[in-house]
Each structure stands twice: as structure tokens, then as C-alpha cells.
Amino acid sequence: MTQTTALRTAVTLTGLRKSYGDVHAVDGVDLVIAPGEVVALLGPNGAGKSTTVDVLLGLTAPDAGEISVFGQTPREAVVTGTIGAMLQNGSLLDDATVAETVGLVAALHRKPLPVAEALARADIADLANRKCTKLSGGQKQRVRFALALVCDPDLLVLDEPTVAMDVETRRQFWRGMREYTDSGRTVLFATHYLEEAQEYADRVVLMRSGRVVADGSVAEVRATVSGRTLRAVVPGATEAALTALPGVQAVELRGDAATLACADSDAALRALLAAWPAAHDIEINAVGLEDAFLALTASEEQK
Amino acid sequence: MNARFLALEVRRAVRNTRYLMFTVVMPTVMFLLFVNLYGAKGQVFPNGLPVTTSLMLNMAVFGLMSAPLAAGARIAVERSSGWQRQLRLTPLSSLGYVLTKGALGMVVALPGILLVMIVGGLFEDVRMSAAQWVEVAGGLWLATLPFVLIGIVIGLLATADGMQALTGVLSMAFGLLGGIWIPAEVAPGWLSAVMHVMPTYWVKLVGQAPLVGGADLGTAVLVLAAWVLGLGLIAAKRFQTDTARV
Numbered sequence: 001m002t003q004t005t006a007l008r009t010a011v012t013l014t015g016l017r018k019s020y021g022d023v024h025a026v027d028g029v030d031l032v033i034a035p036g037e038v039v040a041l042l043g044p045n046g047a048g049k050s051t052t053v054d055v056l057l058g059l060t061a062p063d064a065g066e067i068s069v070f071g072q073t074p075r076e077a078v079v080t081g082t083i084g085a086m087l088q089n090g091s092l093l094d095d096a097t098v099a100e101t102v103g104l105v106a107a108l109h110r111k112p113l114p115v116a117e118a119l120a121r122a123d124i125a126d127l128a129n130r131k132c133t134k135l136s137g138g139q140k141q142r143v144r145f146a147l148a149l150v151c152d153p154d155l156l157v158l159d160e161p162t163v164a165m166d167v168e169t170r171r172q173f174w175r176g177m178r179e180y181t182d183s184g185r186t187v188l189f190a191t192h193y194l195e196e197a198q199e200y201a202d203r204v205v206l207m208r209s210g211r212v213v214a215d216g217s218v219a220e221v222r223a224t225v226s227g228r229t230l231r232a233v234v235p236g237a238t239e240a241a242l243t244a245l246p247g248v249q250a251v252e253l254r255g256d257a258a259t260l261a262c263a264d265s266d267a268a269l270r271a272l273l274a275a276w277p278a279a280h281d282i283e284i285n286a287v288g289l290e291d292a293f294l295a296l297t298a299s300e301e302q303k
Numbered sequence: 304m305n306a307r308f309l310a311l312e313v314r315r316a317v318r319n320t321r322y323l324m325f326t327v328v329m330p331t332v333m334f335l336l337f338v339n340l341y342g343a344k345g346q347v348f349p350n351g352l353p354v355t356t357s358l359m360l361n362m363a364v365f366g367l368m369s370a371p372l373a374a375g376a377r378i379a380v381e382r383s384s385g386w387q388r389q390l391r392l393t394p395l396s397s398l399g400y401v402l403t404k405g406a407l408g409m410v411v412a413l414p415g416i417l418l419v420m421i422v423g424g425l426f427e428d429v430r431m432s433a434a435q436w437v438e439v440a441g442g443l444w445l446a447t448l449p450f451v452l453i454g455i456v457i458g459l460l461a462t463a464d465g466m467q468a469l470t471g472v473l474s475m476a477f478g479l480l481g482g483i484w485i486p487a488e489v490a491p492g493w494l495s496a497v498m499h500v501m502p503t504y505w506v507k508l509v510g511q512a513p514l515v516g517g518a519d520l521g522t523a524v525l526v527l528a529a530w531v532l533g534l535g536l537i538a539a540k541r542f543q544t545d546t547a548r549v
Contacts, residue, residue, distance in 0.1 A: 059391060079394040087392075091385035095315050107307040108393035147389065 009068070010035045010155050010186040011056065016065035018051050025051040026062070027210035033188060035070075035154070038181050040201035041190040042293070048210040049190040050088060053159045056188075057085050069155060077155070081109050084153030086144045088160045088190075092132040099128040102146050109151040122146035123176050137164035142173065149180075156180070158189040162196065174200050194293055206293065228265040232272065232282040234258045245271045250294065261294060305395065305403070312407050316374055322411065326373065330366035331419045334359055338427055348488070350515045356431075359423040360439070360510045361483050364503055366415025367447045368477055371408030372470045375454020378404055379466040382458070401455060401542060408451035409444070416443050431514060438513035446506040449527055450477075452534035459541040477503045502530045 011033040018026040026048045033039050041049050054060035056067060058074030069077035077083040093101050099115055106112035119125045122145040127135065135143065141164055148156060162170040177200065181187055191197055197204050197218070204221050206214040214221045227249065233256050234242070242251045247264030262268045265284050272279055316322055338344065343354035378401075381387050390400060420440060423429035431439070453473065461469050478484055480494070481503020487495050498504045505523040512518035 057392060059388065078392055081394075083392075085392050087385070087388060089385060090389050093315070093386060094384075095319060100311065100315070104308065104311045105389070105393055107311060108305060108390070108395045110394060148392075151393070 008035075009033060010037065010070060011188065012066070012068040013052070013056070014066040016052065016055060016067070017063045018055060018060060019063055024210045026055065029065075029207075029210070029212055031205060031212065031215075033186060035186050036184050037203055038187045038201050039189070039203045039205055040197035041188060041205050041207060042192065042194070042197045043190075043207035044192060046209075047207040049207055050159055051210075052207070053085070053157055053188075053190055056157060057083065079110075081111055081151035082153060083155045083157060084148040084151050085157040086141075086148040086159065086161055088163065090144050090147070092135075092140060092143055094131075094133045097129050097131055098124060098135070098143050098146075101132055101143065102150055105147050106150045111152065112150050113152045115150065118146045118150040121149055121176070121180065123172065138166065138169035138173075141165060141169075142176075145173070145176070153185070155186045155188070158187070160190055160192070162191070162193070170196075227261060227263040229285045230260040230262050230265050230268055230272070230282070231285075232258055232260075232279045234272065234276050234279045236278075237276060241275070242272075245275070247271075252294075305399065308395070309403050309406055309410075312403060313410050316377075316407060316411050317414075322370065322373060326366055326370040326411070327414045327418055329369075330362040330415050331422050333365065334362040334419050334423065335427070337362075344428065352511055352515050353429070355423070355427055356429050356514065357486075357511070359419055359427070359429055360443075360507055363416045363419045363443055363510060364481075364507050365478060365483050366419060367412040367443055367506070368450050368483075368503060369474055370411040370415055371447060371451040371454040372457065372474055373454070374408045374411050375404060375451065375456070375458045376461065376466040376470045378455065378458025379461045380463045383463040397542065401459075401538070404455060404458065405451050408454050409447060412447040412450070413444060416440055435513045439510050442512065443506065443510040446502075446509045446523075446527060449502040449506075449530040449534065452531060452538060455538050456534055456541070459538060477501060482507060500526070502527055 009032050011031065013029055013031040016026050016029040017024070029048070029052060041052065043049050051060065055062045056069070056074060058078055067074055070082050072080065072082060074083070093104070096104070099119065102118055103115045106115050106118070112118075113121075116125065116128075119128055122142045124139065124142045124146060127139060127143070132140070132143065141161060145161070148158070162173055165173060174196070177187070189196075189201070201218075203216065204214070204218055205212055206221060227247075235256050237253065237256065237258055239251050239253045242248065242253065242258055242260060245260070245268050247262050247267035248260045249263050250261040252259040260268060269282070269284070337358050338355055341354070341358075343358065346354040348354060348357060387400070391397075395403075417440065420429075420436065424436070457466055457469055457473070480497050481501035482490070482498045483503055485494070487498045487504060490498060505526045508518055508523045509520070509527075512520050512523070
């Protein structure tokens, strides 16, 4: 990665590593995000999403690796207002109003948006004089969104932005996001909601155990799991026995109902019927994003 | 340091009812109570200081001690609530944050000092020259610095749950053992010895220095400087480990 290409990218992470004791939270992540991309960082809890985000924001120092945000270090990007972020569980002030809280953060930035505009963009202009303690979970998230926006960033980073929201608020939130991304801003959001990734991101980066296991458009990620899903009722089967079948990557067993993520469903089916002739209600499907997600994230747990 | 940020922080602190009650109004109320309880008007201590004036100074010290303790302790709340993390996504440096909290402590200490002095001058016949008023208020205010640092140290060390109890115990200790509630002159020998180590005792001495001859200002400055230095070192050390744990 040369300096000039790093300048032309919004985010460049190279060989990123971060351990907490024996836990490799981030274990060699390489990621390049172009300006204007909306990228979902998808993965189960503990996949390393939040650590990656913290490193990108300069809140955590990596053990190894290079980070560039529009050619700047994370701290430089924060100081120049190039990067804005909405933190998971970020707190608000309990002795200030919404407008005061956003005003306080705006006062610290060099070229902030007018507070009223940040509130309007986050769709909370009507809450300006409300005390932060008197907000619902969804409203608090939108205040945090305003805090992220107020420095007028080129790159917006959101860590699990919709986690406290009900379905309707979530939809509203993403509608607001759309307006923002339509103006050509770069967005990276961490989520464990598949549908959000599918619906709002240009690109999905799937993480598992501190590594990127798939990266591309939703269609491309789905295609990385070239296999199929085999469902069957298999009386007397055990998870271990099913996992040992040829062509099977991951197994989910509920009672007798087995779901097998298969790399080679033909081989798996032959072996399954040979071992359990009584297996019935057999179905084989091409994988959806959800199955791809399960297959890609589950195979590690089996090891 | 960011002046606009400081102004907003001051506004947050000043609006707090508990701050207004306990650190601005309370010292004045106690002053009025003591003056009238003791019927102290017209009486004069052997060092030439009228008892009313002495009580006014004691309560000013009480006020200037409580305000920065409370302000600094808010750091503990902002540390644990995650607000500090939010601030780390702004150009504000960690040092800038602590310095702002220090400046905040100095600013919020002032109203309590001024109110008790105004009430003393207007309603309780405390008499001194204009220059003395300025010197007394200014001296007391400058001598607030050790308490600002104590507040910051509490804020950096304590948990959000523990800090309330800690500030309570400390302001009791500094008040009682520092000669605010019992004059050093009437305290038993051992207590008097303890008092001479407390910053509170010397802050009071700084306050009354313009009014009585022969006050040991040199020792006062030395003792207070030692407190400032010691607390400053603790704060710096704690602050380093805090920022290193990124």
C-alpha cells in the first residue's frame, strides 16, 4: 500500500491485530473502503467488530497494523473532524438538554455544523430543550447520531446504531441515514442484523473470531458459500455424527430436525441416507445471506 | 483550553440545585446562624480579629472547599458513564479535559466566597477597607487550588458510586480537622497539631492575613504548595495510567 493510494481511500486497515490477554479480538484484518461506500461490518458478538471500530477511532491502540483515514492517523482524523462516530452505549449528560449536549461537543470541534442543523439532520429538532434523562432509547440513539454528525465528518462510523430501537424507529433512522449517504459520505456501520446489512449497505464485510471471512456485495458474500442447505428430520442423529458426514460444514440440530450447511450437498445426502435410512422430509436449498452468515460464522465454533 | 467549552461546563455546574444549595447558599446560612447563635457581635479574638469576621472567613473556606470537591468528583461520573469516551472523539485532549475541570473548580468556588462576604459586609457589620476586601477574597480564592486538585484526584481515582461518600467524608475531615468548625485556639493539643497540617487551616490563615498583623504567610504558602505538589503528582500519575490504558 503506497501513500498515494492510502490518500485516495477513505479507510485503509493493514494487518490489524489487537489482543486482550489471550483473546485475539482482532487477528489480522485488512480492509480498504473507498470514499462514498456504505459498508456493513457484520458478525456475531465477539467477532471483533467493536474492537475494529475502536482502533479505527483511535480509542484503542492496536498491537500491530496500519490505520489510515483519508490519509490521516485516527487521532488526526478525529481532530480535523474527518471522522465522526456513534458509539455503542455512548452516554449522554444527565444534567443537560439535548441542544446543550450537542452544543458542548460542537464547541470542541474546529468546523462544526450549527447545532440546529445537526439536530435537524438527526430528526430531533423538536427535542432540543428536552433533558437527556427524559428521552426514550431510540431518541437517545438519535442524539448520539447528532453528536456524530455535528463535526460534519467525511467518514461516519456507527457501532450497532439501532440496537435500542423498535422496528419503526429503526426504519426512520435508516431513512435519515440514506439522505446522508446520498450526499456522497462514507459510512461504516457495525451490526449483527443481517437485514440491515442487506438493505442499507453497498458492501458487507463479514467478521468472525477477529478475521474478515467474507467481503463483497451481498450477492458476492452469498456466493462465497457456494454450498447448499440441507434440511431433514433424522431420527436418532447426533450433532457429532452429522458433522462427520462428507461435504458438511456446519450442523444445527433441534430434536430430530437437522439443518446442514453443505459444501457438497450431493455427497452429504448420499451419506446421510446410507447412515440413517429413516431420514425424511428432506429439503435442499441454495443458501441465503442468512445461511451464508451461519455457515461462515458457525464453522469456527465447530473446530 | 477551550473557553466556550469551559463556559458550557460552568453553566452545567451552576444550574445544579445541589451545587447552589450546598456550596453557595449553605455557607452563608451557617454564617448567619453562628453569628446570631453565639451573639458574637462586637467581640474580638486576642489576635485582633472580630469574631464575626472570623466566622465569615470560616464559612467562606467551607464554601470554597465544597464546590471544587463536588466539581472534580463529577469526573468520576463522566469516566464511568462513557461521556469521557465521547469526548475522546473530539479535538479535546485528555490534558485539556483535566485542565478544564480544574478551571471549572476555581470558577465554581467563587460565588460561595463572594456571597458570604457580601452578606457579612451588608448585614453583619463586618468592616474592612476596600483593599482588604479585595485581598481577603482574592487570597481565599487563590488558596482554593489545593481543593481543586483534591477534587480532580477523587474524580480520577474513585468510582461513580464511591465518590459521593468520599467527598462527604473528606469535606467533613478537612472542615473538622482544619479548624473550620472548632477554632484551633480552643482545640486540644493533638487536634491543634493535626489542624496545622490541613490545607483548610492555612487557607483560613491566608484569608485573615490582610486583617491581622504577623500572620505566618510564608508557612501557609509552603504548606499549601506542598499539598498542591503532592496532589498534582498523584493526579498526573493517575492520569498517565488512565490514558495509557487505551
